[in-house]
Amino acid sequence: xxxxxxxxxxxxxxxxxxxxxxxxxxxxxxxxxxxxxxxxxxxxxxxxxxxxxxxxxxxxxxxxxxxxxxxxxxxxxxxxxxxxxxxxxxxxxxxxxxxxxxxxxxxxxxxxxxxxxxxxxxxxxxxxxxxxxxxxxxxxxxxxxxxxxxxxxxxxxxxxxxxxxxxxxxxxxxxxxxxxxxxxxxxxxxxxxxxxxxxxxxxxxxxxxxxxxxxxxxxxxxxxxxxxxxxxxxxxxxxxxxxxxxxxxxxxxxxxxxxxxxxxxxxxxxxxxxxxxxxxxxxxxxxxxxxxxxxxxxxxxxxxxxxxxxxxxxxxxxxxxxxxxxxxxxxxxxxxxxxxxxxxxxxxxxx
Amino acid sequence: xxxxxxxxxxxxxxxxxxxxxxxxxxxxxxxxxxxxxxxxxxxxxxxxxxxxxxxxxxxxxxxxxxxxxxxxxxxxxxxxxxxxxxxxxxxxxxxxxxxxxxxxxxxxxxxxxxxxxxxxxxxxxxxxxxxxxxxxxxxxxxxxxxxxxxxxxxxxxxxxxxxxxxxxxxxxxxxxxxxxxxxxxxxxxxxxxxxxxxxxxxxxxxxxxxxxxxxxxxxxxxxxxxxxxxxxxxxxxxxxxxxxxxxxxxxxxxxxxxxxxxxxxxxxxxxxxxxxxxxxxxxxxxxxxxxxxxxxxxxxxxxxxxxxxxxxxxxxxxxxxxxxxxxxxxxxxxxxxxxxxxxxxxxxxxxxxxxxxxxxxxxxxxxxxxxxxxxxxxxxxxxxxxxxxxxx
Ligand SMILES: [Zn+2]
Ligand SMILES: [Zn+2]
Numbered sequence: 001x002x003x004x005x006x007x008x009x010x011x012x013x014x015x016x017x018x019x020x021x022x023x024x025x026x027x028x029x030x031x032x033x034x035x036x037x038x039x040x041x042x043x044x045x046x047x048x049x050x051x052x053x054x055x056x057x058x059x060x061x062x063x064x065x066x067x068x069x070x071x072x073x074x075x076x077x078x079x080x081x082x083x084x085x086x087x088x089x090x091x092x093x094x095x096x097x098x099x100x101x102x103x104x105x106x107x108x109x110x111x112x113x114x115x116x117x118x119x120x121x122x123x124x125x126x127x128x129x130x131x132x133x134x135x136x137x138x139x140x141x142x143x144x145x146x147x148x149x150x151x152x153x154x155x156x157x158x159x160x161x162x163x164x165x166x167x168x169x170x171x172x173x174x175x176x177x178x179x180x181x182x183x184x185x186x187x188x189x190x191x192x193x194x195x196x197x198x199x200x201x202x203x204x205x206x207x208x209x210x211x212x213x214x215x216x217x218x219x220x221x222x223x224x225x226x227x228x229x230x231x232x233x234x235x236x237x238x239x240x241x242x243x244x245x246x247x248x249x250x251x252x253x254x255x256x257x258x259x260x261x262x263x264x265x266x267x268x269x270x271x272x273x274x275x276x277x278x279x280x281x282x283x284x285x286x287x288x289x290x291x292x293x294x295x296x297x298x299x300x301x302x303x304x305x306x307x308x309x310x311x312x313x314x315x316x317x318x319x320x321x322x323x324x325x326x327x328x329x330x331x332x333x334x335x336x337x338x339x340x341x342x343x344x345x346x347x348x349x350x351x
Numbered sequence: 352x353x354x355x356x357x358x359x360x361x362x363x364x365x366x367x368x369x370x371x372x373x374x375x376x377x378x379x380x381x382x383x384x385x386x387x388x389x390x391x392x393x394x395x396x397x398x399x400x401x402x403x404x405x406x407x408x409x410x411x412x413x414x415x416x417x418x419x420x421x422x423x424x425x426x427x428x429x430x431x432x433x434x435x436x437x438x439x440x441x442x443x444x445x446x447x448x449x450x451x452x453x454x455x456x457x458x459x460x461x462x463x464x465x466x467x468x469x470x471x472x473x474x475x476x477x478x479x480x481x482x483x484x485x486x487x488x489x490x491x492x493x494x495x496x497x498x499x500x501x502x503x504x505x506x507x508x509x510x511x512x513x514x515x516x517x518x519x520x521x522x523x524x525x526x527x528x529x530x531x532x533x534x535x536x537x538x539x540x541x542x543x544x545x546x547x548x549x550x551x552x553x554x555x556x557x558x559x560x561x562x563x564x565x566x567x568x569x570x571x572x573x574x575x576x577x578x579x580x581x582x583x584x585x586x587x588x589x590x591x592x593x594x595x596x597x598x599x600x601x602x603x604x605x606x607x608x609x610x611x612x613x614x615x616x617x618x619x620x621x622x623x624x625x626x627x628x629x630x631x632x633x634x635x636x637x638x639x640x641x642x643x644x645x646x647x648x649x650x651x652x653x654x655x656x657x658x659x660x661x662x663x664x665x666x667x668x669x670x671x672x673x674x675x676x677x678x679x680x681x682x683x684x685x686x687x688x689x690x691x692x693x694x695x696x697x698x699x700x701x702x703x704x705x706x707x708x709x710x711x712x713x714x715x716x717x718x719x720x721x722x723x724x725x726x727x728x729x730x731x732x733x734x735x736x737x738x739x740x741x742x743x
Contacts, residue, residue: 019555109426109556114433153433160432164439168465175465175482202483205545211465248567289436291566307569326435330573 020108021052027092031056031085032065035197036189040067042075043112043158044188044213046206051087052118053111056094058083068111069102070154073147081144088121089129095119101126102143106135113154117143152322162214169215172208177201182216191216228252228284228293230262237261238268239311248291249309251317254282266301266315270347285317288327292319297339300324303346304334313350315342357654364637364658375623375659376666382619383670383718384677386612390714391678394707400597404590406469408441408562409571410578411588420586422557427582431563434577436570441466442558444544446551448512452504457497459540461547476528476541489546490525496537498527515552522546616721623725638734648734655730656723663722667715675706 028048030037038047041064047054050067057064057072059079066072072084084097100119103126110116116135120126126137138146173182178200185191191213196204199212228250230243243250243262251269253261256279263269266285273280283296288307299317302324307316316333318324324336337346365372412427413420428440444461464482468474476492491510493501501510501524512520522542542550553559565574571589578587641651 114426114429157429157432160438160440161429167467168463171465176486202487208465248569288567289570290438323435330435 019049021050021111023048023051023092027051028054029087029092029094030065031063031094033063036187036193037065039189039192040065040071041187041189042066042071044192044210045111046210049206050111051092052089053116054087054094055097056085057081068113069117069143069147070112070150073144074151074155077148077151084140086119086140088125089118090120090122090125093121095121097140100140102138102140103129103133103135104138104143104146106130106133108133112158113147113150114157115146115150117147119143156322162218165211166215166218169211169213170219172201172204173199173212173215176204176208177212184219185213185216188213188217226293227291228262228286234260234262236264236268238263238271241310246310247286248288249286249314251285251296252283252293253280255279256281265309265311266317267309267311267313267347267350269296270315270342274344274347287319287323288316289318289323294319299339301337301339301342302328302331302333302335303337303350305331307331315347315350361654361657361661364654365661368658372662376662378619378622379663379666379718379722380670380673382615383667384673385615386718387671387674387711387714388677389612390710391674391706394710395678402471404594404597406471407590407593408469409565409568409590410563410574412561412563412578413586413588414582415584415586420560422553422559423561425556425558428558428561430581431561431578434574436565436567436574437563438566439564441562441564443560443562444547444551444553445559446547446553448540448550450500453500455500455538457538457540459542459547459551461544461551462541463544480526485525486543489520489522489542491522491540491542491546492526492528493524493541494528494537494539497540498524512550514550520546520550522550616717620721620725623722638730642734648731651734652727652731655734656727659726660719660723663719667718671711671714 025048028051030047032041036044039045040047040050045067047065047067053068055066055069055072057066057076057079059076064075066075069086072081081097085094086097086100087093088095088100097119100121101123103118103120104115106116106118106129108116108118118129120129123137129135130137173195177195179198182195182199185194188210192209195201195212195216196209201208201212204212227247230247230250230252232242232244234243235241236243241264243264246264249263249265251263251266253263253269253272253276255261259278261272263272269283269285273283284293285296285299286292287294287299294317296317299319300321300323302316302318304313305316305327308314309316315337316327318327321336327333328336412423412431414423414427415421423442425442428442431437431440446459447456448459449455450457462468462473464477464480464486468477501507507524509521509523512522514520528539545555547553548555551559563574563578565571571591575587575589579585638651641654642648646654
C-alpha cells in the first residue's frame with residue numbers, strides 16, 4: 001500500500017515537471033544574433049522552452065534558429081538546407097542535422113506538430129529513446145520529407161490555434177499594455193521582442209507576449225472570419241424566402257451598382273448567377289464548417305451529399321479543397337467542384 | 352339609458368354588495384397570484400435554461416480510467432482541432448479543494464482571463480475587473496460561502512493553499528462575488544488558470560477536461576463519431592445530451608403543473624358559480640325594479656357584467672403585480688424549490704425580469720372567461736324572470 005502511494009506521489013511530481021522540450025536557460029545555445037535571438041525566427045516561440053526540438057539554418061551567412069523542424073521546413077520550403085543544425089537531445093548541443101538520427105512519432109509531445117520529431121547524435125541514444133517512447137528512426141533527408149508532407153496539416157492546426165491566440169492577444173494588449181501606438185509587424189519574433197521591450201505591459205509571461213505578437217502580425221493580414229449577415233427583411237430573389245433565418249446557408253451577390261442580393265443557399269445563388277443580366281461584382285458564399293464568408297470564386301463545392309439545405313439538395317461550399325474533399329467522403333457526396341466547374345445543367349438537376 | 356345614471360347605479364351596486372365583492376376579490380387575487388407566479392417562474396426558468404445552454408460547449412471531452420474521469424492531456428486538444436468543423440478547443444481547469452479545518456470542499460475554477468468567456472455571468476464579472484492589478488499577484492475571487500468559512504478561521508485577506516506537493520501557496524482575496532450573481536455558486540473560487548493548475552496539481556500539459564465548439568450543428572453527429580473513435584478512453588458529452596436532460600426534467604414538471612392549473616381553475620369556477628348563483632332575494636328585487644323601470648334585459652346584463660368585471664379586473668391586476676414581485680424581487684421562495692429543488696443538475700438561477708405579453712394576455716383570457724361565464728349565467732337567469740314575480 002505504502003509502495004503504491006509512494007509511486008503515485010512520484011508519478012505526480014513527474015507529471016508536474018515542465019514540458020519535455022524545455023531545458024534550463026543556461027544550457028540552451030542560441031546561434032542567432034539580434035534582439036529577437038530568444039525566439040523562433042518563423043513563429044516567435046521561446047527557443048529555451050522548445051529547445052530539444054530546436055533547429056538552426058545558415059543561409060548567405062545569416063543564421064536563423066527555429067523551434068522545430070516544421071518551422072525550419074515551412075519557412076525554407078524550396079531550399080537545400082545544406083547548412084542545417086539540430087539539437088542533440090542527449091547532449092543538448094547543436095550538431096549537423098545531416099548526421100542526426102531523427103526519432104519520429106514517439107509518445108513525447110511534438111513542437112508545432114502532432115507528429116513529434118527528436119534528433120540524436122548517436123544511434124544508440126536514438127534506439128534507447130525509441131524503446132522508451134516509441135516512434136521510428138529516420139535520417140535528416142527523410143525527416144524533412146515527412147515534415148514537408150505534414151506541413152499543410154500542421155499549418156491548419158497552427159492557424160486554428162493562432163486565431164484563438166490572436167483574440168486573446170488583442171484583449172491582453174488592451175487590458176495590460178499602456179503603449180497604444182504600436183507599429184505593424186510581419187514577424188512574430190520581432191513583434192514579441194518589441195512588445196516586451198516597449199509595450200509597457202508590466203511583467204508579461206512568455207505565453208502572453210506570444211499571443212500579443214500573434215495578434216499584431218495577424219492584424220496586418222486580411223481576414224475573413226465574419227459570417228455573412230443578411231438584413232431581417234431580405235428575401236431570396238429566386239424563391240422568395242426570408243434569408244436571415246438560414247445563417248448556415250446565406251450567399252450574397254453585390255452588383256457594380258452596390259445593390260445587394262441575398263440567397264438562402266448556393267443553389268439559388270447559382271440560378272441567379274446564370275440568369276441575371278445585372279453587372280455582378282462580388283460574390284460570397286458561406287463556409288459549411290465555420291459559418292464564415294468566403295469569396296465564391298475561391299471556394300470549393302460539394303454536390304449530392306446527405307446534408308440538405310432549406311430548399312432540399314444543395315451545393316455546399318468550403319474554404320479549402322481539402323475541407324471539401326473531407327466533407328465529400330464523410331457525407332457521401334457525389335463530386336467536389338470549383339466555382340467554374342459548376343454548370344447551369346448541374347444547377348438545374350438540383351431543382 | 353343615460354350614461355351618468357348607469358355609472359351612478361354601478362357605483363351604488365358595488366358599494367352595496369361590497370361584502371360579497373370583497374370576498375370574491377380576495378379569492379380571485381389569490382388565484383391570479385398563484386397562476387401567474389407559476390407562469391412567470393416557468394417562463395423565466397425556460398429562458399434561463401436556454402441561455403445557459405447557449406453558452407455551453409458543443410462537446411465536453413473527458414479522459415476515463417477505470418470508470419473515473421482523469422486529467423486530459425493537452426495534446427488531445429491539438430488533435431481535436433484537426434477535425435473539420437471544430438472551431439475551438441478550450442482546455443479547462445477546475446476541481447475540488449479540500450478545506451481541512453472545516454472538512455469541506457471548495458470548487459476552484461481556473462480561468463484564462465483573456466479567453467473569450469462563454470458564460471454571461473463570468474463576462475460581467477470580468478469586465479469590471481482591473482486585470483493588470485488582479486494578475487500581478489496571486490489573487491482570487493471568492494463566493495460568499497467561502498468568505499464566511501475563511502472568516503471563521505481568521506483568514507480575512509488571504510488564504511494559504513497547499514499544493515499536492517505540500518508546497519504552500521498564499522493567495523490574496525481580491526474580491527467577493529456580488530450577491531446577485533447567484534450563478535457563481537457560493538463555494539466557488541475563481542483564479543488565474545496557471546495558479547489553479549498549481550494548487551490543484553494539474554500539470555501544464557494537462558487539463559481537467561476539454562470544451563469543443565462547433566459552429567454548424569449539422570456536423571455535430573459526424574464530429575461525435577470522429578471524437579469517439581479517436582481514443583479508447585474518451586468520454587464525449589454532447590450539448591444535446593445536456594439539453595435533453597434539462598428538457599426531460601422540465602417537461603415532466605411542466606406536465607405536473609398543467610394538471611395543477613386545471614384543478615385550481617376548476618375549483619375557482621365552482622366557487623364563483625356558487626357565489627353568484629345564490630342570487631339573493633334582494634338581487635332579484637333589484638333586477639325586477641330595474642326591469643320595471645324599463646331597462647332591457649341587455650342593459651341589466653351589461654350592468655351586472657360591468658360590476659363583476661371591475662372586481663375581476665382589479666383582482667387580476669393586483670394578483671399579477673403581487674406575482675411579479677414574488678417571482679422577480681423575492682426570487683420565488685418555496686415555489687422555486689418545487690421547480691428545481693431536488694434536481695441534481697447544476698442549475699444556477701438568476702431570474703431575469705422579462706414578461707411575455709402574449710402569455711400575460713393568454714393568462715388574462717383564461718381567467719376572465721370562466722369568471723364572466725360564472726357571472727353571466729345567474730344574472731341572465733334572474734333578469735329574464737318576470738319583473739313582477741321578482742319583486743314579490
Ligand atoms: Zn517556430
Ligand atoms: Zn431561395
